[in-house]
Amino acid sequence: xxxxxxxxGLSLTDAVVLATLTQANSGAWMPDSGHQSAFVTYDxxxxxxxxxxxxxxxxxxxxxxxFETVRRRVRRLAQLGLCRNAPGG
Numbered sequence: 001x002x003x004x005x006x007x008x009g010l011s012l013t014d015a016v017v018l019a020t021l022t023q024a025n026s027g028a029w030m031p032d033s034g035h036q037s038a039f040v041t042y043d044x045x046x047x048x049x050x051x052x053x054x055x056x057x058x059x060x061x062x063x064x065x066x067f068e069t070v071r072r073r074v075r076r077l078a079q080l081g082l083c084r085n086a087p088g089g
Contacts, residue, residue: 013069021059
């Protein structure tokens with residue numbers, strides 16, 4: 001785990017949950033090379049209309065983790081500003 005994540009107190013489970021969120025959010029537009037090149041750096045985030053929400057239940061089932069564990073992890077990641085809750089996921 002890198003030092004930035006260690007300083008934030010993130011665990012490997014947090015990183016896996018965040019990676020799952022990221023993959024689910026970007027899965028719809030990643031095959032489009034124009035979008036890939038536009039958002040390859042952290043200079044600009046993809047607009048909300050390109051993001052596909054994922055529910056906590058879907059993350060839980062995908063990873064085989066208890067719902068409550070994922071709910072707590074997502075809540076903490078949102079508090080750290082690494083993700084956010086939105087309608088639909």
